[in-house]
Amino acid sequence: MSELIARNEPLNLLWLQSGGCGGCTLSLLNADCRNLFDTLAGMGINLLWHPSLSEQSADEARNIFEACASGATRLDMLCLEGAVLKGPNGSGGFHRTAQGESMMSLIDRLSRVARHTIAVGSCAAFGGVTAGGMNPADACGLQYDDDTQGGLLGEDYRAQAGLPVVNIAGCPIHPNWVIETLSALAAGEINAGALDGFQRPRLYADHLVHHGCTRNEYYEFKASALKPSDLGCMMEHMGCKGTQVHADCNIRLWNGEGSCTRGGYACIACTEPGFEEPGHAFAVTPKIAGIPIGLPTDMPKAWFVALASLSKSATPKRVKENAVSDHQVIRPVIKRTRLK
């Protein structure tokens, strides 16, 4: 692939949407860059077609798909946004093209010729919200069905360049997860070792959402929020899974200075397979004997319980009272000690 760039041949990227909401595209447009198209061009990527952004419609678009499928146009990157809809009864009839073919079939045909196949968002990766409840449309991911390998393409699938489906999971994706992954793929800088156990790019999935959380002081003292808008830590009562979820949402922020926890609501694990069916109310932490079931990643339970109990008894009044308020009711004191 890097040879193509050396020869100055742009890499062709085709973007398709199926069983999803289009939110990953809209999030991608939030990218803090000069402008998305220049950024892609700078990476040596030619946007063959995108349903929301390209000029070509109807048969013009269809001709692009078929040129890729036949090999007349080289398909370097196939991005799918949204889940694959297999229903009803395996027909793919819940999403058909104007020619009567199921999207499931079109996606399958194109993924067989693509040099790289990229699942953009948790729906395309694992099924996501579209697979929630009784999964009415029989939705699955490109190479996963929930947390199990398989999906539309099967666990043995490899794109032409040798990688499995690259799962840029998230609901939605952070724009820079996509831009950086495409950039690394274009430069030939991603190998299988750059993906984690769910085939997510480690460039964002090696972190936990907890890393960089502004509620850190409340977490340390287990000073917990009780209702939306409270300033305290949301792990104990409000369903926050940030200490377990793989993503760098509080390190690289969203829409300037935001993130879910900074927005006052729980991390609901949207980068993880199966987040859409947690088995409990999203905004309520499930507990056994008063102890959250979902302990922080890599933390032994006995230590968590001991530390939580100790830190609760040591909580400063300021932290305790601010935790259950929507603004600081007690400010940090000024220490006239020259801060030794």
Next chain:
Amino acid sequence: MSRRIIGPFNRVEGDLEVTLEIESGVVSAAYVNSPMYRGFEQILTGKYPLDALVYVPRICGICSVAQSAAAAQAIAQSMGIQPPRNGVLTANLTLAAENLADHLSHFYLFFMPDFARDGYRDRTWFAAAQSRFKSVTGSATADVLPVRAKFMNVMGYLAGRWPHTLAVQPGGSSRPLEEAERLRLKILLAEFRVFLERTLFGDRLESVAALNSEASLYAWMESRTDSADFPRFLNIACDLELQNMGRATDRFMSYGAYANGTESLFKSGLWHEGGLQALDVSVIREDVSRSWMAGGVALAPEQGRTEPQLEKEGAYSWCKAPRLAGQVVETGALARQMVDGHPLVRDFVARHGASVMARVVARMLEFALVLPAMESWLHQIQPGAAFCLPATEIEDACGVGLIEAARGSLGHWIDVQNGKIHNYQIIAPTTWNFSPRDGEGEPGALEQALVGLPAEVNSDAAPLAVQHVIRSFDPCMVCTVH
């Protein structure tokens, strides 16, 4: 008669297909198909009421906050709670930010690129339109993407992120603002105002809002033809006579938008035959005669059912056909301004009826009306006062959330039994505008608007007039069928 299927129809949100019947080069009938079904109403059944706040924004990436707001309102009603003043102001700001960002995306990314198509190469304005509005490569795209991204930084403060926030709660907002954040929001709005006044309008927002007739619009346009993007559009629209293209039913519905205390920025109502009536939502029914849905008589949304049935005689869309007292209505920015009574929009429609041009003019006008309102709401926020009330436990209750998304009226109907969602029904703006025929054979609003348009049969591109009319509604197909 020839028949032509146009799909995938792009530069709309989600998937769309339109079948045209063409006689003597003119569209004689149109059939609008929303070709994708996911089943959110089925997914929501059996969930905890507050869990709807996780699922419904994910119906749609472009109307995500609108979906959240409708759910929050429906759940608040079922719980009998009302957000505190800061919560109301924040909710208005969040929804308004999404709606204006959507208007911006629609104008620059979805709608205007069609005037840069080769089919217009003989027009005097073509070279300028191509250099400015061509999709992907036009100079406007390069200008507007960073402006839009920067404006959406308001969501970082108001909602944590966009799309798919959980900050919009029945009790208000989970995101209290500090004074420093209120000031940063003020700066972001000020920067957006500069873009709108310099690049989109070439004039003060207040001057645009004060236009009060078709004549005043043309006089305003004459003085700034190539100075800014909206005047550029008006010039093209006049040349192509877009004021005479794309009329549907001229029956306009709005749920009303941005309540603040007892006042609303835009009032609710139904405009028909030159008069405004109060809106009675109890006469809404969803007909499924031509939808791939099981069911017989048209049902009120409170009793609505969603059972997909792919093999069904005569059906051609996953979309249900909502009707107001049996009538097709149009919804969107044009309807909102007709109902609210903006003199420019009322005068324009009185002369020509609804049209491609009227829909775009109304959308642009909303920049000039809504951004100043946002500035005012932000001014009224009081850091330190409450932003959110806790939700209450409910066992058996119903609620309705009626709000205005960028592209029109969005309704959520929730029925909670034994503490879980028993039924959840959603009617989205484009469900109204792009509905299929109903049991009486009455075509939906777009289906009516397409009839009579010129439609050359032998080209790969969809006929240009057809593209303009479809996109003038700013359709959101992922909302339409959910």
